Amino acid sequence: MPDLILLEAHGAELRALLATPDGSEAAAYLLLGAAGIGADPWSGEPRRRLVSHRVVPVPEEDKVSASDVHVTWSTRSFVRLLKVAEAEGLTLAVVHTHPGSHAFFSDQDDANEADLLGIVRNRSGNGHSFASVVLGGDGSVCARLWTTSHGAEPCDRVMVAGRRIHFHGRSGDDGGDVFDRQARLFGPTFNGTVRGLRVGIVGCGGTGSPTAMLLVRLGVGRILLVDDDVVEASNLNRIHGARRSDADGAVPKVDALRREIEGAGLGVAVATFKGWVGDEHARDALRSCDVLFGCTDDHDGRIFLNRVAYFYGIPVIDMGLRMVPARENRPYEMAGRVTVVGPGAPCLMCRGLIDPRRAMEEALRRTDPAAYEARKAEAYVLGGGDPAPAVVTFTTETACMAVNELLQGLTGFRGAGGMRTGRQRKFDAVEDRSTTCHPRAGCEMCAGTDVWGRGDVRPFLGRVG
Incomplete structure (x- = not known):
């Protein structure tokens, strides 16, 4: 399974950017770097680690509608950023909020992101991917990686790293x-x-x-x-x-x-x-x-x-x-x-x-x-x-x-x-x-x-x- 490191500075930037006075959902993009780990030293298995590199707002002209249960925007900026990510060797991520709940992927998220995967497949072919991140109103975070060959792979953990270190997702036993x-x-x-x-x-x-x-x-x-x-x-x-x-x-x-x-x-x-x-x-x-x-x-x-x-x-x-x-x-x-x-x-x-x-x-x-x-x-x-x-x-x-x-x-x-x-x-x-x-x-x-x-x-x- 992949995992994600969200830099503390980027997490704060996203939450400030996506805060809405009426409690409606909001969206932005993240460009992600990656560590292609050929063999984890403890399991010997390959895995992929993503790490936040740059926050990119959704352009005002691309925003369509939002409420406390949905957010919609044009895919034009998504396609433009796919080109940027490909040119720079990065992975594009879509980020949206669930202000009134914890972070999770809804059925609507599944459908919308499957459509985005189709855009990635049509534009870039096999071997390319994009990620999705949800920020919960309670401070929680979840993420997954969409690939053209496997659909969505959930990130087993999201680590918010900076002067504080928070983990979201799977943890170890209590010892x-x-x-x-x-x-x-x-x-x-x-x-x-x-x-x-x-x-x-x-x-x-x-x-x-x-x-x-x-x-x-x-x-x-x-x-x-x-x-x-x-x-x-x-x-x-x-x-x-x-x-x-x-x-x-x-x-x-x-x-x-x-x-x-x-x-x-x-x-x-x-x-x-x-x-x-x-x-x-x-x-x-x-x-x-x-x-x-x-x-x-x-x-x-x-x-x-x-x-x-x-x-x-x-x-x-x-x-x-x-x-x-x-x-x-x-x-x-x-x-x-x-x-x-x-x-x-x-x-x-x-x-x-x-x-x-x-x-x-x-x-x-x-x-x-x-x-x-x-x-x-x-x-x-x-x-x-x-x-x-x-x-x-x-x-x-x-x-x-x-x-x-x-x-x-x-x-x-x-x-x-x-x-x-x-x-x-x-x-x-x-x-x-x-x-x-x-x-x-x-x-x-x-x-x-x-x-x-x-x-x-x-x-x-x-x-x-």
Whole structure:
């Protein structure tokens, strides 16, 4: 079954555009990007994920009539937008409201949309499709994809993604008695929502391993682990679940964590990818996730995840630490940060959290190790110095901050504002503060909306190399 990510900004735009003073139905269009997932990492099955890219109003001259139980408009604009969608590699969606009820597809919707499918078939032939979305007056959403070969396929879930994260449609089971105590706090639907989550963790070290263990204990149903490294002795002070035998045997970090997660017996489905996050073989797995945690200090990997967040509307919760030991006349510097990126939030580049030169050097080390070593010998490379300090209590606390940000997005336990896009905790000063910035002029990711929800493009993410 397909699923849909509706960007929070687009959902708000649609509801404002389609609000009517007399309670009549109204309609608009959405242009959708897509992720063509060849093999879901947990089921192995192909599936299609749609993501909202741009809202387009129905032209005034095309509107025919509307009441509290119907809305009618000319198909001229539908045909024009089919051409636009085809030229741009997008999928056209029709959107209408049910102001007085929940979201559902009526018999009349079935008949009208079957007629639209005929228009698609006559104009474009087989292999083309369009989508339909209904917005309920109670805030609910449902969607389906019409194809020329299969009729209508219901979207099993619609995720409204932004600073808040809402799911409409199928959820997971409640997890039984194991998770009863958290349902007593967050309500009876919480466990099903969390059980239905697909979460990716990129980097399985000091922050990634506690993030994984926390998500398991919350009852997340599907977890993806991505890391290209093995357990070493110097990791044992902070990787949760790692053992001395893992270091002695150079066990991949993803395998060590998978063993611990499956050993807990909490019914979590685990998928792993041992390699760099930007490897083309990891694309299906990443695009299948609802949320991604960035737990890597790899600048090139951060650039990659930064782009995934905006192209696919998948919230990325990125973590980082700065630890500098005290020296004469200089106190400790000890801070963890959590940064949430995606459409509507400043990106990691604009926040100054990515060093482009470091990213280039990391890419060179990965693709041409000999050239990297030559540049390092000539002092052209910035890295390669002493390893950074790491203490398990601080790496774990940063992971807790990040997972709590996800909980805020799901429940609003801190208030209605949703996730903070930037949060920093100074461990030495016992101090928290929020951080923000304005997008830099011309930033492709966050200063404009052209790539928001764009989905699959060539080259992948518009990234050369």
